[in-house]
Amino acid sequence: MRGNPGGVLDQALAIDSMFLKDGQTIVKLQPRKGKGETEVYKAGAKYDNGFKITEPTVVLIDGNSASAAEITAAALNQSAGIKLIGTKSYGKGTVQTVAQISNTSELKLTIAKWLTPDGSWIHHKGIKPTITEDYPSYAYIKAISATSLQPNQVSTDVKSMQKMLVALGYKVQTVNGYYGSDTSAAVKQFQSKNGLSATGTADAKTLAKMEMQLSTKIGDNDNAMKKAEAELK
DSSP states (O other): OTTOOOOOHHHHHHHHHHHSOTTOEEEEEEEGGGOSOOEEEEOSHHHHTTOOOOSOOEEEEOTTOOTHHHHHHHHHHHTTOOEEEESOOOOOOEEEEEEEOSSSOEEEEEEEEEEOTTSOOOTTTOOOOSEEOOOOGGGGOOOOOOSOBOTTOBSHHHHHHHHHHHHTTOOOSOOSSBOOHHHHHHHHHHHHHTTSOOOSSBOHHHHHHHHHHHHHHHHHTOHHHHHHHHHHO
């Protein structure tokens, strides 16, 4: 569920039901302003067609896990006792219906709020993981939108590149968004080490290579994934 912004309720019900025993609570829907009875959705063949998963399982969540992803994670944790690993989820506890007004606009109407199996409303609170682990800090470097960067430029893209260089082991004296001589020297070193033309200008090939190496390093140092794997051994 990590990085999952959510989806539709019926898919969350189907996924959860596969891991839960029939009759266990998946989610509760409370009508808007408390009018009407609270609907309780429980695991059963109606949702999983009799297919059950019994293998050891853990679930990864983070601040981008929202809505239906949170419904899924909460049910797996509270009803099936499955551990959640990562960081606190986003915290979207409302149910909305969408009405198409035109080709370019739509109306979202909140019709209910959903509660976890134990009756908690996680809206604006999120779900706390059983075990807190996260990506390394450099995983949160803002993506570079420019196709190339030049010496003497000043921008947030330059600052992101400087942070990437530092994370990859290159020396940048000041990470401030200014493409100065120290940054140019670090770019030249990166280019030389990776078989690129050592111009000191971060062209498209240089930035792509930099981002690819950073992505690999993030994957190699994914603390949440490593903890999840250790829990399953």
